Amino acid sequence: MTGIGTAPAIRPMRAAECDAVIALWHACGLVVPWNDPAADIALALSKPCSTVLVAEEEGGIAASVMVGHDGHRGWLYYLAVAPMRQRRGLGRAMVSAAEAWLAEAGPPKVQLMVRATNTMVLAFYETLGYAPSPVTVMQKWLRDPSA
Numbered sequence: 001m002t003g004i005g006t007a008p009a010i011r012p013m014r015a016a017e018c019d020a021v022i023a024l025w026h027a028c029g030l031v032v033p034w035n036d037p038a039a040d041i042a043l044a045l046s047k048p049c050s051t052v053l054v055a056e057e058e059g060g061i062a063a064s065v066m067v068g069h070d071g072h073r074g075w076l077y078y079l080a081v082a083p084m085r086q087r088r089g090l091g092r093a094m095v096s097a098a099e100a101w102l103a104e105a106g107p108p109k110v111q112l113m114v115r116a117t118n119t120m121v122l123a124f125y126e127t128l129g130y131a132p133s134p135v136t137v138m139q140k141w142l143r144d145p146s147a
């Protein structure tokens with residue numbers, strides 16, 4: 001791996017950075033029709049149990065991770081590194097920052113979901129010490145996502 005030289009500034013995103021963060025998520029293929037990224041950001045920023053961390057490089061948003069907990073487990077979402085900045089350690093730095101945020105918040109375990117179509121990312125998480133979990137995730141919409 002080629003290192004990222006100077007450590008990037010990783011901090012909670014500002015509401016004014018919403019468009020830049022959503023553009024990053026589109027560039028990384030993380031936006032799907034059934035999720036509204038602006039609503040996801042607004043919800044995460046509105047509660048003390050969640051936030052969106054970003055890394056700024058050369059004045060732009062280079063990476064993000066949404067982190068939060070549900071009172072029992074920590075969760076990561078929307079981990080993204082701008083395509084031109086990948087494979088330089090930024091993804092690892094974002095996960096470390098999210099884990100540090102959760103260590104302060106208290107839950108003893110962190111989890112994340114990987115889309116069945118995104119198998120390439122599994123090796124990345126395994127490098128960082130994550131292992132597949134022997135559970136089935138079940139879901140139910142509480143609001144119609146198309147409404």
Ligand SMILES: CC(C)(COP(=O)(O)OP(=O)(O)OC[C@H]1O[C@@H](n2cnc3c(N)ncnc32)[C@H](O)[C@@H]1OP(=O)(O)O)[C@@H](O)C(=O)NCCC(=O)NCCS
Nearest residue numbers: 001028079080081086087088089090091092121123124127
């Ligand atoms: C996944 C992602 C965040 C990784 O970011 P990154 O900055 O490229 O990762 P890093 O450079 O920090 O890599 C950390 C380690 O994982 C390894 N790694 C990274 N991507 C990998 C891949 N696709 N396959 C195998 N190993 C990988 C690196 O080699 C590195 O290992 P090393 O430290 O032993 O050299 C980035 O590829 C991305 O944004 N992907 C698109 C969005 C996405 O799929 N997000 C996850 C949703 S669950």
